[in-house]
Structure formats: C-alpha cells, structure tokens
Amino acid sequence: DVKVTQSSRYLVKRTGEKVFLECVQDMDHENMFWYRQDPGLGLRLIYFSYDVKMKEKGDIPEGYSVSREKKERFSLILESASTNQTSMYLCASRVQGGSYEQYFGPGTRLTVT
Amino acid sequence: QKEVEQDPGPLSVPEGAIVSLNCTYSNSAFQYFMWYRQYSRKGPELLMYTYSSGNKEDGRFTAQVDKSSKYISLFIRDSQPSDSATYLCAMTGQNFVFGPGTRLSVLP
Structure with a gap:
C-alpha cells in the first residue's frame, strides 16, 4: 500500500512564526504536491515538485516556499505565518x-x- | 467562472437511496475524470476514474462523463451509512483540478 505521512495532524502557531510541514512518501514517486483545503474552495495547489530539487508554483504560492532535497520528502514552509x-x-x-x-x-x- | 463547479451540499439521504453527485467544468482539454472520497479528518482517496466520455461501473458506484456537456456524475446505489463522506470530483489534462466537494450524509 502506498503510504503518505505528514509530520503533524494538528498544529497551532503564532503570527509571524516560521512553520515547517513535512511530508514523506514510501512509494518512490517522482511527483509530490502540497494543497490547502478550505470550506467552499476545495483543494488549491500551492506548490508541486516533479523530482528532487525541482519545484513549480501552483495556484496560490504566495507566502509559502518548499524544499525537496530527497525523493521521498517534500516540505512546505510558511516563512512568516x-x-x-x-x-x-x-x-x-x-x-x-x-x-x-x-x-x-x-x-x-x-x-x- | 470557476474551472470546476460542484454543489457543496450538504446532501442527506436515507439508507438505501440512490445518490447522484455532479460536477460541471469549463476546460475542454480535461481527459481524465476522477472521484475522490474523503472521510472526516482523513485525506482524499481515489474512488473511481474515467478516461474521456462514457460510463464506468464498480460495485454500487457508477461514474459517468459527458464531454459534450462538460458534465460528470457519480451515482451510488443502495447507499450505506458508511458512504457518508465528502466526494470530490477531479479532472486532469495538463493540470490537476479539484471540485470543492459535496458532503453526503446517509442516514440509517
């Protein structure tokens, strides 16, 4: 079974903090994505990555950055929450x-x- | 106009009812059409997919695509309380686009 894990289920941060969200997949997939989901708006693509060290902006990248140093791991960073x-x-x-x-x-x- | 439109619900039906969930879209380049199911506090999981126009059946679920009308549907027969979830349509050509989801409650 494919497994995608995220580092935290719930997180509370203060305004201005730097926030790291980690994602790990165990199926050797090349492509990885970060979405945010809000009521009435559905899933909106923030960033995606085709492969290691590659990243592309999605529909709403402002205020976010990403890092993909290893194939299995894709991190989303909120520079100043x-x-x-x-x-x-x-x-x-x-x-x-x-x-x-x-x-x-x-x-x-x-x-x- | 949004690229994909979906009635958000909530939709409540009695157990055993036939459920119809629908999406409309505007981009004629979409080729793959999918339905994802998302239970509360979980990530979406793929339920069914269809390539281009036509019908696809899997147990109690039938997915239907009408590209000429830019309209897709998911039918659930003999609905069960375990079908209570949010159903997201999704489609892809160059990019992956999701509908906002319809929340379904099947009441025992």
Whole structure:
C-alpha cells in the first residue's frame, strides 16, 4: 500500500512564526504536491515538485516556499505565518506520468493565532 | 467562472437511496475524470476514474462523463451509512483540478 505521512495532524502557531510541514512518501514517486483545503474552495495547489530539487508554483504560492532535497520528502514552509494561512494542508504524491491518481496524506490542520 | 463547479451540499439521504453527485467544468482539454472520497479528518482517496466520455461501473458506484456537456456524475446505489463522506470530483489534462466537494450524509 502506498503510504503518505505528514509530520503533524494538528498544529497551532503564532503570527509571524516560521512553520515547517513535512511530508514523506514510501512509494518512490517522482511527483509530490502540497494543497490547502478550505470550506467552499476545495483543494488549491500551492506548490508541486516533479523530482528532487525541482519545484513549480501552483495556484496560490504566495507566502509559502518548499524544499525537496530527497525523493521521498517534500516540505512546505510558511516563512512568516499569518492568520489567513489557517487551513487544512494536504500532501500528495503521484508516479511520474501517472495521469489520474494522487495519493494523499491524512492532512495537517494548522491554526495560526 | 470557476474551472470546476460542484454543489457543496450538504446532501442527506436515507439508507438505501440512490445518490447522484455532479460536477460541471469549463476546460475542454480535461481527459481524465476522477472521484475522490474523503472521510472526516482523513485525506482524499481515489474512488473511481474515467478516461474521456462514457460510463464506468464498480460495485454500487457508477461514474459517468459527458464531454459534450462538460458534465460528470457519480451515482451510488443502495447507499450505506458508511458512504457518508465528502466526494470530490477531479479532472486532469495538463493540470490537476479539484471540485470543492459535496458532503453526503446517509442516514440509517
């Protein structure tokens, strides 16, 4: 079974803090994604990575950065957390050239106060 | 206009009912059409996918794609309380796009 794990299920941070969200997948997938999920807006793509050290901006990259130093690990960084970044963050992975299936982690519920 | 539109619900039905979930989209380049199911406090998981137009059946679930109308549907027969979840449509051409999801409750 494909497994995508995220470092925390729930996280509470203060405004201005630097926040790291970690994602690890165990299926040797080339592609990895970070989404945020908000009620009424669905999943919105923040960043994705085709392979190690490669990254591409998604639809809403402002206020975020990413790091992919190893194939299995994709990190999302909030440089200076703000209250409008309170959300559910979902990581996903997909095999290169796989057209339809992304495997999701359980999500991290981040609250910024 | 949003790229993918989906009625957010919530939709409540009695156990055993037939459920119809729908999405409309605007980008004719989409080729793969998927339905993901997301239980509370979990990540989405792929339920069904269809390539281009047509129907696909898997047990109690049927996915239907009408590319000419840019409309996709998921039908659930003999719905069960365990089907209570949020259902997300998704589609891909160059990019992966998700609908906002419909929350379904199946009442015993």
